[in-house]
Amino acid sequence: MLGVSRTSVREAVKVLSAKGLVEARRRVGVRVLSRDDWRLFDPVVLSWHPDIQNDSELISGLIEARRIFEPAAAELAARRGTGSDLAAIEAAFNAMRDSIPHDLDGVCRADLAFHRSVIAASHNVVLKGLIGMLKRR
Structure with missing residues (x-):
């Protein structure tokens, strides 16, 4: 029907299941889970996500989460950051400042580098795992 092997379908279902998008049960089938279960x-x-820029609930949630995590990351970075960590933060900050107002794309890249540098300087493995959320889409 789909023109792919059962093995390919099984592997795809495993990936979707691991990401929390579907639930597969023997003799019952596969069902799509609610977004609350998605990773x-x-x-x-x-x-x-098909239209992430227009999903105001998701964008709002991501912004709220950043407001919760980033101050804690900044505090940890201030306490734990090495000289090279702090230099990376300062370089990203300077790149942001130097890009304003003539290079919006440069500001966005520098802003991303700044937030990633702060989280990296926290030396917290869980916070560092959140860096993937801070990728430009």
């Missing part, structure tokens, strides 16, 4: 911190799941 939204997974950059792959976010990249599969």
Whole structure:
């Protein structure tokens, strides 16, 4: 029917199941799960979102999550950051400042680098795992 092997379909269902998008049960079948079950911190799941720029609920949730995590990351970066960590943060900040107002794309790249640098300087493995959320779409 789909022109692919059962093995390919099984593997695809495994991936979708691991990402929280579907649930597969023997003798019952596969069902799509509600968005509440999706692994939204997974950059792959976010990249599969068909119209992420227009999903105000998701965008609002991501902004709220950043407001919760980033101050804690900044505090940890201030306490744990090495000299090279702080230099990376400063370089990203300077790149943002130097790009304003003539290079919006440069500002966006520098802003992303700044936030990634702060999280990296926190030296917290869980926060560092969230860096994938901060990719430009």
